[in-house]
Amino acid sequence: MDTDILSSDSSSSFLRCEPWPDNFPVPEFTYNVELQLQRGNADFQNNGTLLSPSPKLKSDILESLAPQIITFKVYPSSAEFDDVAKALVKKHPCLKEQGSVSGFYGRKISLKYKMANYRTMLRNIGCTELTVNSLKRKQGDSRTSPNQVKKARRAEVNYCPDYPSGQSQDSLEEERLALLSEVKKSNNHQVVKAKMEMTFAYRRHEVIEDRPFIAEFKRRWPALFSEQETDAIETRRACVLKALMVYVNEDPDHLIQEYIDVEENQKAMDETVLGIYAITVEGAEPTDCLADVGIIIEGVNVLDELGNIANAVIILLGLMYSLNLSYPTNLKYTFEVLQKLVMELDANKLSTKVQVLKNKLFEGTP
Structure with missing residues (x-):
């Protein structure tokens, strides 16, 4: 990704730098809300009485939670709404719902409606991140x-x-x-x-x-x-990446093309929609003595001299964000693993195939 999106000195007005937290931080509410919740928590601890918040109190709580959610994600998933509601009830047990199995299902639904209304409000006042999603081309x-x-x-x-x-x-x-x-x-x-x-x-x-x-x-x-x-992570060997593709039943040749003679393969390179090329030295092993490694997008050689295939894959992932490109359908699981398991972005929502891989990886973790 562009290095500037992670820079603390960036001049943009609001940039997200943190992924969705493991434990959602419930903010401090206004004084009158905190006072009511403190009394409600005390009653709950003393005699088990649950607080039935007034419409005003409920609205004030949601008004504080929505901006906090936005600092991490504009479109939270269902599981992430669970995280917020669960954290709220954990911090303020008096808000637990007696008729709910989880104890916070109603709070979750209220949060969903509040976030939808909050996004509408931001869109109406010109929040680009939201208005762009409603553009008609x-x-x-x-x-x-x-x-x-x-x-x-x-x-x-x-x-x-x-x-x-x-x-x-x-x-x-x-x-x-x-x-x-x-x-x-x-x-x-x-x-x-x-x-x-x-x-x-x-x-x-x-x-x-x-x-x-x-x-x-x-x-x-x-x-x-x-x-x-582009923001590269620790270099991984090309053979590991290819093994990953094979494991998820995707062909490494759909992403990585190895050539010896550029001129003889120029037509194929010009017709490449998205991929990585590796120019090998004649007589050497495919991953040894690479004369050049680069990235092609829409037939354009956008980067070269990247050193190794693994480095090129990570840089390609950054370019796909920078250029707003979708993942190729014939490599969707490979890129899902890189995004969700390696980079831990949107890691709570996995395809069945990637979830199986994650389970196997954790089987060997103490």
Whole structure:
């Protein structure tokens, strides 16, 4: 992913940096709400009496929980609503529901309705992250690529943030033009990084709303297509990644193509929609002495000299976020494992195949 989306110094107005927590942090409520809950908890501890909150008290509690949820996720899953309701009842046991098996089912349903209303309110006041999901596009627009829009509910952070305070589309376009000059200079990574952070929201709007072709987007944002602008995790061997693909019944050749002679295979590379190429040295083992490793998207060689296949896979995952690309259907389980098991994004909702793999991995964990 872009390094700027995780930077604490980013100039964007609101960026999410934390995944959904294991234990949801119930916020401190207003003084009058806390006072009523403290008395309710005391009564519950002394004589087991449950609190039946008034409509006003219930509304005040939900009004505080909704913004807290938004700091982690705009579209929580059912299991995540469970986490919030369970944490609320645990912190304030007087709110437990007597007629519910879980003790918080009604609280969960109220949270769902509150979050829907809260999203509507944010959308109406111009929250870009929400308005972008309601956009209607003209069919057959030749200026955009045919990639379908993915909504923010798919575990991405910072899906489509608002422009930084004091910035506009025109001012950020000026920064982009300046960036084109800076990226050509040697030993200029820090300046490029700062300008990439400044223009992050502008770039995301372009990706999400305009859906440009990769070739055009690379021309406008060349600094994005460098290894420094993707967030790599610890390098894993290519054989492990290929074994993962085989385990989930997907063909590694759908992602990784190994060539010896580029010229003889140029046509195949030009026709590649999305994949990784590895140029091997003649006579060497496929994963040894790689002359070049790179990434192709829409027939465009967007990155090269990545060193090894595993590194390229991780960088490709970051590019797929940056360019808002969907996972290939013939590799959906491979990318689901990388996203949900390795990166732990949206990890509570797994396909059956990936859940089985997770169970097997934990069988050997003490």
